[in-house]
Amino acid sequence: MLDEPAQSRLDALRRRHFPSERNHLDAHVTLFHALPGEQEAEVAAVLAEAARREPPKAVVGEARLLGRGVAFRIDSPDLLALRADLAGRFDTALTRQDRGKRELHVTVQNKVAPEQARALHAALSDQAPEPTAVVALGLWRYRGGPWNPIATYPFTA
Incomplete structure (x- = not known):
C-alpha cells in the first residue's frame, strides 16, 4: 500500500479505467500472486516481522502498456530487496510466476x-515521476470470488 496522495490518485485511475465488474481491489503493488494458503499463520508472522522497519x-514511474491494460512502474530498490x-522464506512454495518477478507495478x-x-x-505517458513511500503490506486470500482481506501490516520502525 502506498502513501497519500499516490494511493488516492492511483485508486481514482483504477476506478475510472478498470472494468467495474473486475475491479474488486484498490490500487496495489503485487509482491506475490500466491503464497501458501495452508501456511497462513506463518505467512502472517513473516509479514508482521517484515513490517518492523x-x-x-x-x-x-512511467506508465507501461500491458497489451490489454496499463500499469505504472514502481521503482523501489528497498521494496524489491524486501520482496527478495x-x-x-517461501521459495519452495512460490509459483513460477512469482519466482520470475523482477519489476513492480500498479495496474x-x-x-x-x-x-x-x-x-x-x-x-x-507524460506524467512526471511521483515520490511516495510504501506504508503497509497487505495479505489477501482468494476464495474463488473477489479477494478477501486478511490483514494489514503497517511499517512501524
Missing part, C-alpha cells in the same frame, strides 16, 4: 481492448 521509499527476502487498467489500452497509455 522503515517504510520503503518508492517512485511511481520474503521470496527466500490501473486491465482486460480491455488493446486500442482502449493504447489510448489510456498515451494519455498517461
